[in-house]
Amino acid sequence: MRVKHLLVISLLILISACSNSTKVDENLSEVELYQQAQKDLNGKNYSAAIAKLKALDSRYPFGRYTEQAQLELIYAYYKISDTEAVRDTANRFIRLNPDQPNVDYAYYMRGLAAFDQDQSFLARFIPLDMTTRDPGAARVSYNDFAQLTRFYPNSAYAPDAKIRMVYLRNLLAAYEAHVGVYYLERQAYIAAARRGTYIVEHFDGTPSTANGLAIMVEAYQRMGMTDLANSSLEVLKLNYPKYPAIASGTYKPMVKELADRDWFSRTIVRWVGSNNDPLPPGQTRANEDLEKRYQDALEEIPKEIKASTK
Template structure:
């Protein structure tokens, strides 16, 4: 019995000694990980920086450096132009830290993730629509932000893109004698996108569409 107790005590002491022993290279403290990640980030090794920041966040979720890690994960994705991943990371950061001192910057970065992928007017305008929504939120919620003036300019670029798309589709319908659909597109530009450079052309083509539509209706009536 005494021998059994002695063996148990030896095992316990050995386990305690191992657990209190020096940390391995994979068990770095939060400040060490933060410094390693910073070095990789500054060297533009963003993928490696993300890996280290992710370890820091996962291993030390309650350390103040974990918040910095979350922020820099989003920044690293943005630097790599991985805008889908960056947008998700910025959105998650905003949800977790809505009162963060740089929250206006975070929202602006979310918008840029979509703005930076604006396509030509003949293509889908989903990116423009999303960017407008976020820029508008920034302008309304943080009117004193240093990013508001630039956000207004970029929002106008997005609006011009939407107006250009409506004109492009309207011209297509007009060319293919779908006058009602064409008129709807040109009228949308007149009503929703006034002052963006398409007013005169939209009015002209809307008038032309109405005339053609009236001619069609007259022929049908006969």
């Protein structure tokens, strides 16, 4: 079955390559190019829209529709899953138009492209645990969204970016926990203890904080560092009294359970996964129900976790 999926993917790539060779009439005016590009976007013919938007950008670099065309180009690249082109085009727009009213959209799309980078087409057919993979793209996406929310806190895209940042922070913390377990399994206890400490210091308030403490307890116990193990265990008991490893009153190694998803992570993943489409550029194409979805997501977050993410 997977072979068939790969064949379909290969066919789509070939079709995309052929469609990218779309020629644009050299006699079209700026207005005609923009109108035809809009028609292609509305018809979901993104490759044709890209060809026209690129032509408009190169032929009329100081035209009336140039800046909006550049924003639409970012959107069109996203719709064909060309993440590198999205980031390159967004970076170029930010560099050339730092004061443009809709520059926040370029920041948003840049982060969204990195966010989706690991959500590859292949991953839709081959199940992958994102918390066990190299989180490089997740870090880039988090930093991009952080810039958006810092520079443009009142942006229409800021609420969506904040929700994704919560998910990404939890993802990064979970990845660190997996690394800590990896070190425990290989008896690299000093490295495991350091990784657990890193989680507690840099990802406090995430669902993986308790896992970080548990890794510290187990690593210190196995190294015979009783005082450090006991102090870490006391912190774990005080802050997470229902943690599975201490449910019986004494610490029990929970290496296998550390890989399990918690309620909060599952909820955020489901919400983000159902909201992968970007918000279209410009006021005329804005997503009117963004605020409602943001509020709905916030209401589902437990109070103690919500407080730690403010």
